[in-house]
Amino acid sequence: MDSALATTDQPDVHEEHEHIVLPQHRHHFETEEQQREAGSFGMWLFLLTEVMFFGGMFMAYLLYRNWYYPAFSAGSEQLSIPLGTANTAILITSGFCMAVGVWAAEVRKRGLLVVMLILTTVFGIIFIGIKGDEYHEKYEMHHIPGANFNISQFTNPAGYGINEKPLAPDMAQKTQIFFFLYFALTGLHALHMLIGLGILFWLIWRAHRGDFSSGYVAPIENFGLYWHFVDIIWLFLYPLLYLINRHPMH
Amino acid sequence: MATQEIHTDANDPTNVTNPEHSQHHIVTPLQYTYVFGTLLLFTGITLGVAFIDLKWANPVIALAIACFKASIVVLFFMHAAYQSRLIKMTIGAGLFLFLVLISMTLTDYISRAWGMW
Amino acid sequence: MSAAIGNTIVSLPDQSTAQIPKRNYINNEHGLLSWLLTGDHKRIAILYLISITFFFFIGGAFAGLIRLELLTPQPDLVSSDTYNKFFTMHGIIMVFLFLVPSVPATLGNFLMPIMLGAKDLAFPKINLLSWYLYVVGGLLMLAALVLGGVDTGWTFTTPLSTHYLNTHVITTATAIFIAGFSSIFTGLNFIVTIHRMRCPGMTWFRMPLFVWSHYAASLLMVLGTPVLAISLVLIAMERLFGIGVFDPTKGGDPLLFQHLFWFYSHPAVYIMILPGMGVISEVISTFSRKRVFGYTAVAFSSVAIALFGFFVWEHHMFIMGVSNYSALVFSLLTMLVAVPSAIKIFNWVFTLQQGSITFETPMLYAFGFMGLFTIGGLTGVFLGSLGMDIHLTETYFIVAHFHFVMVGGMLMAFLAGIHFWWPKMTGRMYPESLSKLAAVTTFIGFNLTFLPQFILGYLGMPRRYHAYPPEFQVLNVLSTAGATVLGIGYMLPMLYLGWSLKYGAIAGDNPWQATGLEWQIQSPPLTENFIEIPIMDHEAYDYEWLEKKTKNEVTTVG
Numbered sequence: 001m002d003s004a005l006a007t008t009d010q011p012d013v014h015e016e017h018e019h020i021v022l023p024q025h026r027h028h029f030e031t032e033e034q035q036r037e038a039g040s041f042g043m044w045l046f047l048l049t050e051v052m053f054f055g056g057m058f059m060a061y062l063l064y065r066n067w068y069y070p071a072f073s074a075g076s077e078q079l080s081i082p083l084g085t086a087n088t089a090i091l092i093t094s095g096f097c098m099a100v101g102v103w104a105a106e107v108r109k110r111g112l113l114v115v116m117l118i119l120t121t122v123f124g125i126i127f128i129g130i131k132g133d134e135y136h137e138k139y140e141m142h143h144i145p146g147a148n149f150n151i152s153q154f155t156n157p158a159g160y161g162i163n164e165k166p167l168a169p170d171m172a173q174k175t176q177i178f179f180f181l182y183f184a185l186t187g188l189h190a191l192h193m194l195i196g197l198g199i200l201f202w203l204i205w206r207a208h209r210g211d212f213s214s215g216y217v218a219p220i221e222n223f224g225l226y227w228h229f230v231d232i233i234w235l236f237l238y239p240l241l242y243l244i245n246r247h248p249m250h
Numbered sequence: 251m252a253t254q255e256i257h258t259d260a261n262d263p264t265n266v267t268n269p270e271h272s273q274h275h276i277v278t279p280l281q282y283t284y285v286f287g288t289l290l291l292f293t294g295i296t297l298g299v300a301f302i303d304l305k306w307a308n309p310v311i312a313l314a315i316a317c318f319k320a321s322i323v324v325l326f327f328m329h330a331a332y333q334s335r336l337i338k339m340t341i342g343a344g345l346f347l348f349l350v351l352i353s354m355t356l357t358d359y360i361s362r363a364w365g366m367w
Numbered sequence: 368m369s370a371a372i373g374n375t376i377v378s379l380p381d382q383s384t385a386q387i388p389k390r391n392y393i394n395n396e397h398g399l400l401s402w403l404l405t406g407d408h409k410r411i412a413i414l415y416l417i418s419i420t421f422f423f424f425i426g427g428a429f430a431g432l433i434r435l436e437l438l439t440p441q442p443d444l445v446s447s448d449t450y451n452k453f454f455t456m457h458g459i460i461m462v463f464l465f466l467v468p469s470v471p472a473t474l475g476n477f478l479m480p481i482m483l484g485a486k487d488l489a490f491p492k493i494n495l496l497s498w499y500l501y502v503v504g505g506l507l508m509l510a511a512l513v514l515g516g517v518d519t520g521w522t523f524t525t526p527l528s529t530h531y532l533n534t535h536v537i538t539t540a541t542a543i544f545i546a547g548f549s550s551i552f553t554g555l556n557f558i559v560t561i562h563r564m565r566c567p568g569m570t571w572f573r574m575p576l577f578v579w580s581h582y583a584a585s586l587l588m589v590l591g592t593p594v595l596a597i598s599l600v601l602i603a604m605e606r607l608f609g610i611g612v613f614d615p616t617k618g619g620d621p622l623l624f625q626h627l628f629w630f631y632s633h634p635a636v637y638i639m640i641l642p643g644m645g646v647i648s649e650v651i652s653t654f655s656r657k658r659v660f661g662y663t664a665v666a667f668s669s670v671a672i673a674l675f676g677f678f679v680w681e682h683h684m685f686i687m688g689v690s691n692y693s694a695l696v697f698s699l700l701t702m703l704v705a706v707p708s709a710i711k712i713f714n715w716v717f718t719l720q721q722g723s724i725t726f727e728t729p730m731l732y733a734f735g736f737m738g739l740f741t742i743g744g745l746t747g748v749f750l751g752s753l754g755m756d757i758h759l760t761e762t763y764f765i766v767a768h769f770h771f772v773m774v775g776g777m778l779m780a781f782l783a784g785i786h787f788w789w790p791k792m793t794g795r796m797y798p799e800s801l802s803k804l805a806a807v808t809t810f811i812g813f814n815l816t817f818l819p820q821f822i823l824g825y826l827g828m829p830r831r832y833h834a835y836p837p838e839f840q841v842l843n844v845l846s847t848a849g850a851t852v853l854g855i856g857y858m859l860p861m862l863y864l865g866w867s868l869k870y871g872a873i874a875g876d877n878p879w880q881a882t883g884l885e886w887q888i889q890s891p892p893l894t895e896n897f898i899e900i901p902i903m904d905h906e907a908y909d910y911e912w913l914e915k916k917t918k919n920e921v922t923t924v925g
Contacts, residue, residue: 028480028487029564030900037334038489038563044337045555048344049593055348056597056627059355060612068618081297088293096286099277099327106276145610174618180610184601221329228327232320235289239296239312247303336562347590350677354696355626358681361690 068174075178076244094123110213275332385873391891406491412477429457450833451518458521470642484566489559504546511538525621554588568903580645583673595631629680643780654730655722658908668707701751732783739775764824790874809856815849
């Protein structure tokens with residue numbers, strides 16, 4: 001009924017291929033393609049807003065890293081390279097699984113799609129788990145900004161068995177800003193991941209029902225865009241937070 | 251799916267209603283695997299270079315690698331290379347504005363002589 | 368159709384036989400839930416109209432209280448803290464809960480799909496979500512108000528807002544954060560609709576200029592608002608955890624907040640004014656019976672305003688401690704951003720030239736807009752130049768400047784739009800003579816309120832103070848008197864527009880004999896807007912096409 005509404009007495013170049021009308025077709029769209037492209041465009045625009053949202057925080061990071069480089073260096077050294085690198089690899093793998101999942105939806109392989117979505121979720125959960133572990137460690141070392149923040153590890157690294165130059169007390173105080181940015185940036189990132197994981201559970205359930213293996217791939221595609229974007233944020237956070245100054249005694 | 255012709259008619263010269271009829275490319279898992287491998291490789295490179303003291307070049311290289319990784323994710327995992335010009339311009343616009351935020355704010359900070367830089 | 372009577376283009380159907388169309392978007396479905404769970408962009412527009420009117424009057428009440436206090440030089444009505452809360456709440460409510468969504472969320476939502484020949488916006492459910500986010504943000508704001516209000520000024524300047532005040536900053540910041548998402552989703556919807564849902568034949572340069580303005584404003588909404596969001600998050604973090612991101616004693620820089628805040632808030636003023644400019648383009652064209660002069664220039668200048676609007680934010684911070692060199696750069700760029708706005712004014716003036724001008728209410732508001740916005744815009748250029756700004760900023764000159772552009776400009780444009788499209792949205796005409804009276808009253812009241820404030824600012828009266836030297840009292844009294852007149856001018860439309868819903872004349876499809884797809888369908892429109900998707904085969908503002916079409920049209924039976 002809606003294809004009939006697609007007007008025009010003019011010679012219709014579209015006649016030779018069918019307009020697939022999926023059950024999920026929304027009637028204010030003329031064609032399935034229009035709906036799909038509109039949805040994809042909408043998701044890209046939403047990702048732009050996320051870029052600007054994180055952008056403000058990156059600006060703060062850029063400024064304070066340059067003002068307080070020694071403090072940021074020292075703070076960054078407190079982060080665990082093995083855990084951070086592992087997390088990076090895990091998130092990249094999660095993104096890879098998501099991409100294959102999108103392919104599976106496009107070629108209508110329901111089983112593979114469900115498996116890939118589950119793998120994406122599993123890797124995402126592992127990422128969050130490792131992050132939680134890192135946060136816990138920071139809590140125990142009194143490196144969470146606020147009343148309990150303890151700078152002694154930076155003013156007296158030798159006392160903790162760390163082979164680093166000590167910082168002056170005022171510069172050591174600035175490590176608080178580093179850790180704030182660490183928690184804020186990774187926390188915001190983790191929040192986006194948690195939201196994504198929630199959506200993934202819903203998508204897995206729907207994919208299992210077969211919603212996405214008969215030509216209607218938009219939700220999987222668009223979620224894939226979101227998930228990859230979250231991955232990209234981490235690809236920047238990893239070197240900016242973990243790898244500020246890892247070269248041996250400067 | 252084969253690439254299809256661009257379908258337009260006199261009343262829809264910019265192909266508003268059927269934008270994806272211009273092309274519908276499906277990226278294969280093999281291509282994804284190449285990208286995956288590249289991402290892991292460059293993660294390793296970033297990590298390795300971080301342990302070498304290159305002074306000012308360290309953050310430059312780290313950011314350059316991060317940008318490269320992000321680009322291949324955007325182009326291949328997110329299919330941007332195969333999307334319409336509109337999508338490509340949208341991505342460009344976002345990047346442009348992010349750079350405006352950073353660079354124009356910096357015009358203030360780098361010209362303030364508070365002994366911080 | 369009845370013949371035009373007197374010097375007016377209004378053309379109404381024969382009232383003895385005219386009726387509201389039997390099926391329209393208002394009576395299509397019944398019940399409260401059919402409104403609260405609607406996907407119909409027109410119903411959502413009406414929901415927005417009701418909510419923003421509600422908040423407008425709350426914000427207006429605060430304005431009244433401010434002017435009441437300022438009648439006397441002494442701080443005698445309320446305490447300083449309370450006065451601070453007055454101007455803060457007035458600013459926040461008017462900016463975020465009224466001006467930003469005013470034209471886009473009401474008129475934009477209602478008209479854009481119709482103007483483009485589409486059946487709805489791209490994402491109707493997100494449109495509804497947008498309204499709910501607005502309502503939640505608004506209610507949270509009211510909650511902050513009831514709990515005691517906030518007194519930081521609408522600009523939340525650090526370090527005052529983070530370290531020196533103990534009012535409900537976080538609640539308010541959260542409210543604005545939520546309302547910001549409402550704005551983002553509206554803009555997102557518009558951009559996708561304009562790019563992907565134009566009807567056959569509707570090329571970019573056949574769209575009404577109303578749509579171009581909304582496109583430009585939507586770009587700003589989508590790209591700028593998130594930076595406001597992050598700046599509010601950082602304020603909340605600073606207040607909750609004392610992390611030091613804006614605290615000099617811990618190494619932070621208060622100016623960083625201001626950079627992030629104004630990165631949004633300057634484009635925000637263009638978000639507020641651009642849709643109004645779109646309305647003015649439509650109104651001026653219709654009531655001069657002439658196509659807008661220099662369509663392409665107006666279209667491109669809308670986008671140019673949006674683009675350049677992102678490059679000038681530091682001019683709000685000239686006295687805050689930014690470097691002189693960056694101030695120079697931003698001052699120069701500010702001069703540039705005035706150019707596209709001026710281009711629009713020139714184009715509207717040339718539209719009027721040799722047009723067949725009539726003075727119905729929307730046109731009165733449009734004339735008011737053109738004069739008052741020009742004054743406001745010019746004073747903006749004065750403020751953009753560094754030397755002047757040092758003396759004039761944070762005085763009543765700034766207050767007058769932004770009220771000229773926002774109230775004399777934007778609010779007048781909003782009222783012009785409401786009156787212009789009222790017959791389309793409701794099927795009824797408002798009473799013309801009463802509305803003309805209201806328009807003139809508003810104009811007089813506005814000038815009486817805000818012209819003295821230019822002088823006050825120039826003479827040195829600071830803004831946001833509730834006491835002032837006695838020699839400024841005369842001007843302040845004039846201003847308050849004007850505010851009273853202005854208030855009456857704004858009350859009147861509430862009354863007669865409400866009256867017209869039941870007793871107004873039946874408007875018919877096209878009472879203004881305007882071009883534009885929205886005037887070729889019934890008033891009020893069907894839920895699906897069009898029975899069949901139109902094909903756009905003529906340019907925008909094509910009055911010859913309209914004449915040909917209506918010459919042989921039959922609109923009565925028998």
